[in-house]
Amino acid sequence: MSWGWLIFALAFWAGAYALNVWLANSRYSDTRAVRLGVPVIFGITILVVWQGLVRGLNVPMVILPAPTDIWLRIIASVPTLWEDFVQTFVKGALTGYVIGCSAAVITAILIDRSKFLQRGLLPVGNFIAALPIVGTAPILVMWFGFDWQSKAAVVVVMVFFPMLVNTVEGLAASTRMQQDLMATYSASYPQTLRKLRLPAAMPFIFNGLKITTTLALIGAIVAEFFGSPIKGMGFRISTEVGRLRLDMVWAEIAVAALAGSAFYGAVALIEKGVTFWHPSQRG
Amino acid sequence: MKSIVPILTVVAAIVVIWYGAAVWMNSQWALDQAGRAEVELSFGELVTDTLSQERPRLPAPHQVVAELWDSTVGKSITSKRSLVFHGWITLSATLLGFAFGTGMGILLAVGIVHSRAMDMGVMPWAIASQTIPILAIAPMIIVVLSSLGVTGIIPKAIISAYLSFFPVVVGMVKGLRSPAHMDLDLMHTYSASRNQTFWKLRMPASMPYLFASLKVGIAAALVGTIVGELPTGAIRGLGARMLSGSYYGQTVQIWSALIAAAILAALLVGIIGIIQRNTLKRMGMAQ
Structure with a gap:
């Protein structure tokens, strides 16, 4: 045990906390810099306290590696991390996400004209969306083989129902009055769909697209626990855990966290461009 | 009831x-x-053969139902082959983790609503953490805790607590902030203390939000427990049944474990839904 690290971590935490309290209650608390700065300081504090505790208490690497160890591991194994990222994220998660979401939107448009199908499919869809769909992973791995196709299939199943429910809800979002206006223009069904109801559904569709980004990544990673070729983030996590190389596991998790946030951010950015007219985007 | 048909x-x-x-x-x-x-x-x-194979690629529904019936009613519940036994293992870890995660989530939400520094510092991270595939760390938690000598129900419960934690924090903060400015002003004119405002206005107002996130949280907790059972060497629990089924090509076993997990999830969400309806009705907030 080395007291220096512990005291340093404690002092840093106290200082950062005092700084944050002061910043949050100061008259600058509404400026952009402070809004961005406070969470950043909080994040840095966690990293420093983590580092201090691990070093100060001499926590062995097989229980919790220090942030600097993880960073060194990331630097040292960029090619492996990149290969895993391509296998899991680009091939597995992204393919499945695109297929699943477009299939859901198309299904929603197809059942749009039948109130009967909607009344039947929506409760079933809502029910399935709450189920532990990750459990289908072993079955789909058995059907589609070990490579990325089975991971994409798991992702398709996972994103389909939340997306379907959101799109159907969105297609019902335009008001009676707006639809009547389209009727007085003598607009046909496809015209109403394209010019009124799909644009009106966009906030809902993007809500679904945002929720499912996380599901896609989770599905692709967990499916790899059930069997995969010798690359991929889920494969790497489960095997390196077995070898007790936890710094590599944390490096993979850091990449997964980064990929998840970037994915979500990208979808949110597209949403900003598409639904610029919506009150929530005009601030 | 016109949706039944x-x-x-x-x-x-x-x-x-x-x-x-x-x-x-x-x-x-x-x-x-x-x-x-x-x-x-x-x-x-051909049709009769495909519907009665020992290890089909896709078992027919009646095979799965038969297996479900056989492994729930047909076996004594202490048997290692009983789904009730495995389901209970999974359920107990889920409930323990869910209770713990929800409790922590509510406490953190209360802290966030009352401290501006915590709100500005912690809230962005709580929201950002929802975009991160947290489930990926499940195997690590299991292995690290077992190397520390902690095995059994606790590691799985930690994972499900972690997964149900964030939805509850986000939902509860939204709920505790939901009273309109007018309501808060009214409490102010009553010269209510912070404590009184919390218990008499904010807490009741947050209930609809709390229940909505509890439903999300318990579904997530169940998934967390099932995934947490995968790396333990597939011994007990519904997740272990799925994994051992996939090792030995017992497709009927995988499907029945999957359906059992689905029924469990539906029951848990349904129970919370019933509690929600009764609570909100007694509070006069039923929609």
């Missing part, structure tokens, strides 16, 4: 498609077997 129609359609898919996906194996035995299969024989 459409729902039943959709469910019936799913069952029909399932049977069709079972015949189609299992026919290859049946034809291979027949070819090796040099017998010609009539269509009727």
